[in-house]
Amino acid sequence: MSKFEVPYKIYLDEAEIPKxxxxxxxxxxxKPAPLIHPGTLQPLKFEDMQPIFCDELIRQELDxxxxxxxIPEPVYNFYKMYxxxxxxxxxxxxxxxxxxxxxFYKFEGNNTSGSHKLxxxxxxxxxxxxxxxxxxxxxxxxxxxxxxxxxxxxxxGLDCKVFMVKVSYEQKPFRREVMRTYGASVTxxxxxxxxxxxxxxxxxxxxxxxxxxxxxxxxEVATSTPGYRYVLGxxxxxxxxxxxxxxxxxxxxxxxxxxxxxxxxxxxxGGSNLGGLIAPFMGEKLRGEADYRIIAVEPAxxxxxxxxxxxxxxxxxxxxxxxxxxxxxxxxxxxxxxxAGGLRYHGMxxxxxxxxxxxxxxxxxxxxxxxxxxxxxxxxxEGILPAPESSHAIRVAIDEALKCKETGEEKTIVFGLTxxxxxxxxxxxxxxxxxxxxxxxxxxxxxxxxxxxxxxD
Amino acid sequence: MSKFEVPYKIYLDEAEIPKxxxxxxxxxxxKPAPLIHPGTLQPLKFEDMQPIFCDELIRQELDxxxxxxxIPEPVYNFYKMYxxxxxxxxxxxxxxxxxxxxxFYKFEGNNTSGSHKLxxxxxxxxxxxxxxxxxxxxxxxxxxxxxxxxxxxxxxGLDCKVFMVKVSYEQKPFRREVMRTYGASVTxxxxxxxxxxxxxxxxxxxxxxxxxxxxxxxxEVATSTPGYRYVLGxxxxxxxxxxxxxxxxxxxxxxxxxxxxxxxxxxxxGGSNLGGLIAPFMGEKLRGEADYRIIAVEPAxxxxxxxxxxxxxxxxxxxxxxxxxxxxxxxxxxxxxxxAGGLRYHGMxxxxxxxxxxxxxxxxxxxxxxxxxxxxxxxxxEGILPAPESSHAIRVAIDEALKCKETGEEKTIVFGLTxxxxxxxxxxxxxxxxxxxxxxxxxxxxxxxxxxxxxxD
Numbered sequence: 074m075s076k077f078e079v080p081y082k083i084y085l086d087e088a089e090i091p092k093x094x095x096x097x098x099x100x101x102x103x104k105p106a107p108l109i110h111p112g113t114l115q116p117l118k119f120e121d122m123q124p125i126f127c128d129e130l131i132r133q134e135l136d137x138x139x140x141x142x143x144i145p146e147p148v149y150n151f152y153k154m155y156x157x158x159x160x161x162x163x164x165x166x167x168x169x170x171x172x173x174x175x176x177f178y179k180f181e182g183n184n185t186s187g188s189h190k191l192x193x194x195x196x197x198x199x200x201x202x203x204x205x206x207x208x209x210x211x212x213x214x215x216x217x218x219x220x221x222x223x224x225x226x227x228x229x230g231l232d233c234k235v236f237m238v239k240v241s242y243e244q245k246p247f248r249r250e251v252m253r254t255y256g257a258s259v260t261x262x263x264x265x266x267x268x269x270x271x272x273x274x275x276x277x278x279x280x281x282x283x284x285x286x287x288x289x290x291x292x293e294v295a296t297s298t299p300g301y302r303y304v305l306g307x308x309x310x311x312x313x314x315x316x317x318x319x320x321x322x323x324x325x326x327x328x329x330x331x332x333x334x335x336x337x338x339x340x341x342x343g344g345s346n347l348g349g350l351i352a353p354f355m356g357e358k359l360r361g362e363a364d365y366r367i368i369a370v371e372p373a374x375x376x377x378x379x380x381x382x383x384x385x386x387x388x389x390x391x392x393x394x395x396x397x398x399x400x401x402x403x404x405x406x407x408x409x410x411x412x413a414g415g416l417r418y419h420g421m422x423x424x425x426x427x428x429x430x431x432x433x434x435x436x437x438x439x440x441x442x443x444x445x446x447x448x449x450x451x452x453x454x455e456g457i458l459p460a461p462e463s464s465h466a467i468r469v470a471i472d473e474a475l476k477c478k479e480t481g482e483e484k485t486i487v488f489g490l491t492x493x494x495x496x497x498x499x500x501x502x503x504x505x506x507x508x509x510x511x512x513x514x515x516x517x518x519x520x521x522x523x524x525x526x527x528x529x530d
Numbered sequence: 531m532s533k534f535e536v537p538y539k540i541y542l543d544e545a546e547i548p549k550x551x552x553x554x555x556x557x558x559x560x561k562p563a564p565l566i567h568p569g570t571l572q573p574l575k576f577e578d579m580q581p582i583f584c585d586e587l588i589r590q591e592l593d594x595x596x597x598x599x600x601i602p603e604p605v606y607n608f609y610k611m612y613x614x615x616x617x618x619x620x621x622x623x624x625x626x627x628x629x630x631x632x633x634f635y636k637f638e639g640n641n642t643s644g645s646h647k648l649x650x651x652x653x654x655x656x657x658x659x660x661x662x663x664x665x666x667x668x669x670x671x672x673x674x675x676x677x678x679x680x681x682x683x684x685x686x687g688l689d690c691k692v693f694m695v696k697v698s699y700e701q702k703p704f705r706r707e708v709m710r711t712y713g714a715s716v717t718x719x720x721x722x723x724x725x726x727x728x729x730x731x732x733x734x735x736x737x738x739x740x741x742x743x744x745x746x747x748x749x750e751v752a753t754s755t756p757g758y759r760y761v762l763g764x765x766x767x768x769x770x771x772x773x774x775x776x777x778x779x780x781x782x783x784x785x786x787x788x789x790x791x792x793x794x795x796x797x798x799x800g801g802s803n804l805g806g807l808i809a810p811f812m813g814e815k816l817r818g819e820a821d822y823r824i825i826a827v828e829p830a831x832x833x834x835x836x837x838x839x840x841x842x843x844x845x846x847x848x849x850x851x852x853x854x855x856x857x858x859x860x861x862x863x864x865x866x867x868x869x870a871g872g873l874r875y876h877g878m879x880x881x882x883x884x885x886x887x888x889x890x891x892x893x894x895x896x897x898x899x900x901x902x903x904x905x906x907x908x909x910x911x912e913g914i915l916p917a918p919e920s921s922h923a924i925r926v927a928i929d930e931a932l933k934c935k936e937t938g939e940e941k942t943i944v945f946g947l948t949x950x951x952x953x954x955x956x957x958x959x960x961x962x963x964x965x966x967x968x969x970x971x972x973x974x975x976x977x978x979x980x981x982x983x984x985x986x987d
Contacts, residue, residue, distance in 0.1 A: 080544040081610040087537040153538040154622070154913045165611070183640050185915045185950070227910045247704075247955035253962050254909055452711050453684045456611045458642045493642070495952040498704035505710050 077175060081164060083326045085157040090149065091321040093141040094314045097352045098424060100359040103431055104137045105310065105423035106398035109385065114529055117395050125292060125394075127302050129200040133311040142314065144196075151195045151228060155184035156318070160326040161490075166454045167474070174477035176470060177332065178490040179323045179350060180457065185251070186221035188415075188460065188492030189346050190306050193315035194218070197304040198225035207300035208232025212262065212287030214342075215414035215462065216241055216248030217492055218306030223255035233257040234301075236264065236290045240281035241414040245496045262287035269293050269391035283407045284343075284418045289391025307343025308388065308397070308422050316349025323487065324353040334365055336473055338488040340465035341369040341378065341436070342415050344422030350489040351434070358433060367434040368473075369425070370465040372444070374512040375408040377401055377421045378429055378436035380519055385529035386420060396527060399426040402514075403522035409512030411441055412500035413461040419522075439468050440511035445504040447471050448494065460492040461500055534632060538621060540783045542614040547606065548778040550598040551771045554809045555881060557816040560888055561594045562767065562880035563855035566842065571986055574852050582749060582851075584759050586657040590768040599771065601653075608652045608685060612641035613775070617783040618947075623911045624931070631934035633927060634789065635947040636780045636807060637914065642708070645872075645917065645949030646803050647678035647763050650772035654761040655682035664757030665689025669719065669744030671799075672871035672919065673698055673705030674949055675763030680712035690714040691758075693721065693747045697738035698871040702953045719744035726750050726848035740864045741800075741875045746848025764800025765845065765854070765879050773806025780944065781810040791822055793930055795945040797922035798826040798835065798893070799872050801879030807946040808891070815890060824891035825930075826882070827922040829901070831969040832865040834858055834878045835886055835893035837976055842986035843877060853984060856883040859971075860979035866969030868898055869957035870918040876979075896925050897968035902961040904928050905951065917949040918957055 107116035163176040181189035213219030226233035242261040295303035339347035357363040387404035448464035564573035620633040638646035670676030683690035699718040752760035796804035814820040844861035905921035
């Protein structure tokens with residue numbers, strides 16, 4: 074018998090969708106380091122960013138002070154299409170594990186993009202439209218961000234050009250058609266369409282691409298096409314701001330039912346979901362109002378938190394983007410073809426990097442076969458077929474619950490289930506056929522990649 | 531400004547999930563004709579069906595009298611995983627169409643099977659388990675039913691053997707992997723694994739299969755393997771009974787918010803969704819308590835209601851199953867490779883056939899290019915990427931709303947959005963590339979097929 078008298082799925086009312094985003098930076102004593110200009114190495118000013126980003130999004134990027142930023146009404150109206158998302162009491166999983174732990178997950182997959190990415194996509198598309206732009210460019214790894222942006226652009230009537238990491242483009246052919254349904258154009262990256270794409274292909278023929286490469290291409294097109302700007306689905310402060318809607322709803326649902334999390338777990342690629350999920354909880358922690366154990370989970374094949382260096386680095390492989398101070402494996406690091414495409418990024422959100430550096434959260438890494446074991450187990454217990462990315466959090470949530478079984482502790486575990494795996498069946502097939510491998514970079518590989526970091530400090 | 535003060539998505543509370551299914555047959559003056567034995571032409575008795583179906587499901591199949599049948603607790607617990615499903619006020623679609631009509635849709639796609647099929651799958655798996663069986667066999671067209679049954683069998687620890695219509699198996703390779711994730715075995719039909727499969731392949735080499743063929747194969751395996759029974763995702767009375775949970779929730783949500791539907795629209799293949807959606811509304815109509823216009827929408831390529839004959843026919847191509855009195859195109863009719871795999875069935879639920887015959891509902895058919903136009907339009911307005919099957923209902927809902935625009939009538943339209951199209955991207959790709967064709971059988975073709983109906987009456 075659970076100590077929580079809660080429905081299996083907690084749906085807040087429509088009126089309980091947060092009216093403002095929460096900006097965790099306002100409560101940080103040590104602010105995230107500013108983006109710096111790759112030429113001058115000086116902190117980027119508003120004007121420096123204008124050729125790349127939408128004006129209002131730059132303001133949000135630079136704003137380390139405002140605690141709450143109102144959600145514009147058209148964005149709020151769009152949120153109604155798929156929010157509030159349910160906070161689910163994983164009672165079937167608890168029973169299967171026979172654990173005294175209480176497990177809850179915030180499920181962001183109940184929308185056509187299949188993930189939380191829509192939360193920021195619609196905000197970014199809105200500000201682009203408000204500015205009178207014609208369109209936006211972006212990159213996508215697993216395809217979730219590209220799909221989300223396509224949906225958002227269709228809603229506001231904006232053009233949308235997506236560069237999709239080649240390995241995902243090939244593994245997920247149907248993602249392209251979803252994006253086309255929403256009117257977007259999709260190009261596999263690296264491509265011959267851009268100068269940087271051609272250079273990358275020359276230097277690394279046969280590369281399966283990376284988020285870093287695709288970012289470079291999208292930025293090149295945005296800055297060279299009038300009326301276009303570049304938008305990004307993770308890493309940036311503005312994205313974590315928009316994604317705070319996940320955490321705010323989670324917190325509201327917890328408060329409503331008296332659920333007090335001991336452990337909060339999220340997968341981490343660039344940090345968009347984790348940063349959003351933990352935002353209000355981290356805020357309480359920063360303000361000394363409460364304490365939570367917070368765990369970032371990353372793939373063993375791309376372990377920026379756990380094996381990277383906290384230093385300034387380029388956000389992209391092509392080194393055309395600004396430099397961010399973050400945990401990084403080096404912008405030249407091209408991760409092995411892990412199936413969690415959305416987590417194949419060499420760096421990590423500056424905000425989360427600072428919080429991790431300050432000891433406010435933990436991080437761990439897991440190999441993909443263990444992740445898919447957890448994914449299948451979860452699917453059979455809880456019905457939902459999870460995305461490989463999300464399954465990193467499932468893996469660690471299960472491991473924590475099993476520890477509770479050993480110790481008898483009744484911990485309350487909350488994790489972020491960022492999305493569904495319907496477009497990841499090639500990966501599941503490999504797993505079922507016993508053909509999935511675990512790629513873990515050697516110390517030497519990482520040392521080489523990290524040794525090439527730009528000299529800034 | 532809408533006359534309805536309702537949230538965009540109406541979620542009932544968990545406690546409002548119906549506790550009983552509603553059996554519309556209890557309120558029908560003209561009961562659906564009984565299944566008859568293919569050899570004796572006598573109405574099937576309980577014992578006749580026992581080798582094929584689970585005992586309790588036979589009782590439900592034969593029960594034309596009990597109005598409400600309690601939902602067993604384990605089934606109810608499973609329903610909590612994905613029910614109540616939302617009744618959504620399509621305000622973005624209304625705005626885009628600029629119609630005075632009020633449009634609502636009951637969305638059954640928010641679960642991993644991607645459709646309403648789970649409602650009956652979990653009930654059938656439960657009764658099989660209760661009977662101490664080892665496993666079940668079935669067929670699947672679009673793959674939705676097979677996925678649903680796999681999930682249900684995984685939950686109760688039953689073996690699950692799925693025969694998947696070959697054209698769908700090829701168009702939807704990833705469906706197979708979802709079913710495997712839930713531990714099912716999947717065979718493309720017709721196959722060489724069964725006597726009837728071998729015969730069909732001999733008579734029609736290169737056939738892309740049909741639901742009728744796949745049913746024959748699944749029945750053959752069930753009746754020849756100890757501890758197995760056959761289960762079916764549509765057509766049967768028991769399935770409509772389980773699916774009444776859709777209509778009961780819809781009715782409860784309508785009543786809660788004072789929504790009085792004028793028109794209720796559902797796609798119809800074998801009738802599972804339509805029969806479930808309309809059940810309580812049809813009940814009121816049968817009891818003279820209210821009136822509703824009810825429209826069944828079928829593909830022009832497989833028009834059993836609109837161009838079929840109301841007569842006894844075999845439920846399967848192999849003619850091993852009982853005969854049902856229904857609107858049918860003939861069990862030998864193999865529909866053209868339309869992309870709404872779930873609607874490619876030669877017959878129609880006996881219950882719905884009787885109601886249609888008695889003038890209690892209408893039917894219409896639509897060609898698939900028009901269906902995909904509606905699907906894409908809907909996806910861009912309402913965010914959800916719909917299944918081709920569901921999009922038949924969307925097409926007619928849009929057409930009805932556009933008629934309201936002409937006449938200025940403020941009709942309230944409720945339609946069933948049975949599922950999502952994430953596994954139908956091959957079809958969307960054809961549509962985007964302008965390569966989709968409309969297949970409409972000629973009068974001659976249908977006449978030939980219908981002329982071969984068994985002589986019963």
